[in-house]
Amino acid sequence: MFQCYPWLVVPKVRWDLTTSRVLTMDFVEGGQINDLEYINKNGLDRFEIADKLGKLYSRMIFIYGFVHSDPHPGNILLKKAEDGSCEIVLLDHGLYATLSKDLRVEYSQLWLSILNKDKQGMKTHSRNLGIEGDIYGLFACMISGRTWDSLMEGITRKKPSLKEKKIMQDILPTVLPKINEILECVNRQMILIFKTNDLMRGIEYTLNTSNRMASFKVMSCCCIRSVYGDKMDKxxxxxxxxxxxxxxxxxxxxxxxxxxxxxxxxxxxxxxxxxxxxxxxx
Missing domain, CATH: 1.20.5 (Single alpha-helices involved in coiled-coils or other helix-helix interfaces)
Structure with missing residues (x-):
């Protein structure tokens, strides 16, 4: 599935040491993805790390619909390759979300609507994911991690700021009931996507790479391939x-x-x- 990414390392299963109760895999050394001391000591590029992680998860979510749903720092290690680049080691494969094709395509279309500032598209694809009425805007904000004003200005051009973060923190108590309403209504598969998105944003925040534009390019391309792959099938x-x-x-x-x-x-x-x-x- 991910042979196109030679920098991705998944420990091999040791079947001779595996039973119905115990899964044994190769031991792989490395530093946690949020270990800045390890990153600096080994001369790894934080933006290269973030770009590779973004490519991996964009392909998981939008292309394959098979998502490692526990990407906390303890499950993602870094290694320095022989050529000096970074390798990403993915651990703990016990929790995966399998997205239906319909959800994967709708989610891709919703993201394209967000990136294109298309309010009607956001409303339509939010409804197809279980969100009715005017709360589609809050749903789009939850998915993107940005304010509505930023979505309307264009998140591909307006970078996150401390001011925007403060606004989101200030309005959180007032919109919490609506957030709970969304979590009650939304397609159940989306819950793991929310969790995955939050963990990924936390890693990017630690790496201080949240402002990079390359993440939107990778995501846009994967969304288009997902949507037009579905059109091709039909x-x-x-x-x-x-x-x-x-x-x-x-x-x-x-x-x-x-x-x-x-x-x-x-x-x-x-x-x-x-x-x-x-x-x-x-």
């Missing part, structure tokens, strides 16, 4: 399939161009800001 004619493939690759091309533009723009702004600081100091 297509009946060769012409329809060719149109779907062409549309999918056109969207992927536009995403790559868009995020390349954002990256160049960010580098330019950082360079200008740094030069202004140097000019002011001189």
């Amino acid at each position: 297509a009946r004619s060769i012409i329809d399939k060719l149109k779907i493939v062409a549309t999918q690759y056109w969207l992927l091309f536009k995403i790559n161009i868009y995020y390349a533009f954002l990256t160049i723009n960010e580098v330019y702004r950082n360079t200008v800001s740094r030069n202004l600081c140097l000019y002011t100091q001189n």
